[in-house]
Amino acid sequence: MAYYAIQQILDDAAARGLPLWETILEEDLRSHQGNREDTWNTMARLWEVMQETSRTYDPQDRSRSGLTGGDGARVQEAAAQGKLLGGPFVQEVIAEALRTSECNACMKRIVAAPTAGSCGVLPAVLIPTAKWEKLEDQKVVEALFVAAGFGQVVAARASIAGAQGGCQAEIGTASAMAAAALTYLKDGTPQMCSYAFAMALNGLLGLVCDPVAGLVEIPCVQRNVTGALNALGCADMALAGVVCRIPADEAIDAMGDIGDKMPSELRETGRGGLAATPTGKAIAEKLLSPLSEETI
């Protein structure tokens, strides 16, 4: 069995004198009789694909619905012209979150992290951090092990599916995973990684999944920016020594509990929240499938 508690990962790492990433990797090998080199290479490949996705971004691409495309480039251009408030690093995080999420909406290749709808959050913080901090690929791959190991606990205790737990389970989990990864990259302690993770999850508790017309576009693409910036803020707080009073595992349980209480309208059915606004409904109507119904 893989880990069922973040605290268990921290305790194991301390007891065995191993870094977080290696503790997580070894537990995965143990529970799946995996091969260390293959597992490492698979993770390294995910980091490669994340960068590839960003490189293949084309501002001209539009999603099938025509609702998504070009915004990553818009932010980058405005940043270059000095029109924006955030500093260059923050601007890059915003642009990157949009680029990857737009690629997803435009049917390009992405890494589900943990889902396709939340695929922009991790690359949004990892790609700029690797560049700014001049990190070796190896270090980023280690951070991905930390992110995946912590994310696995969410999947085991709560859920990472919007249809089950709302957007807090998708963007919330992605943001928490990203916060832990960032804290690790900046040499935060395992405890700091856990605090960053918990704070990021807490900040997005209650977030509902209300995609307009049921598509992974509105508000999903922009919520990837929310998730990425939240991760950045929480990693910085943890690195500064700010603690989270609610332990990560209890935060995960709270998230699961809130998900269970969420009405189905707000869990990826496209029937509540933004999807049920007059504009949301009008967009859905316009996109309604032209297929004619047959009976068999």
Added chain:
Amino acid sequence: MNLFDILGPVMVGPSSSHTAGAVKIGLVARRLLGDAPVQAHILLHGSFASTGNGHGTDRALVAGLLGMEPDDLRIPKSLELAEDVGMHVRFGSVHLRGAHPNTASLSLKSKNGRELQMVASSLGGGRIQVCQIDGVTTNFSGEYNTLVVHNQDQPGYVALVATVLAQHNVNIATMQVFRETSGRFAVMVVECDQPIPRDVVESLEPVHGILKVSYMNVEG
């Protein structure tokens, strides 16, 4: 659950259930048909029907029928590619009572005249369930090497199939037996640990009372 259920899969967007899972459904159908389909009639149910267009579910299903994996960059162009290779595809929507919201029904015909009717659901995260083969209820994932045998509903066929697999050193992981409601025939779904050799199929096909043998190996 392993780490790559959390990070990954690598896939073409926008949705693991509506896109990646749909590719997988097409791919499993192609493998079970045993050949490239030349005709495909695809009916979409539930959320597949209502949001399939925006999620590229139609393109994803056809991409799978063309033999593509969920991370293939040609998925968005699959309808055009199908036309190029002479695959005729027709889409419609359908209401299947009690079916999972993300379900498709595929009726396929290959060049050499083989036919397959399959209903499958996309369960999330790219995982699928094959719920029906030629009108008979089934339940398998397409994650294993799978042998599907249609036979007359009489004694001896299960033992025969198990024996032939044993002779070829193929270990059975799971085995399910289903019966068509009218009792005309039965369907056996055997998931195996080793790839199913062509020989197994060839020794079963001529057996009196075996009506159809389909199989798929996960590595191509």
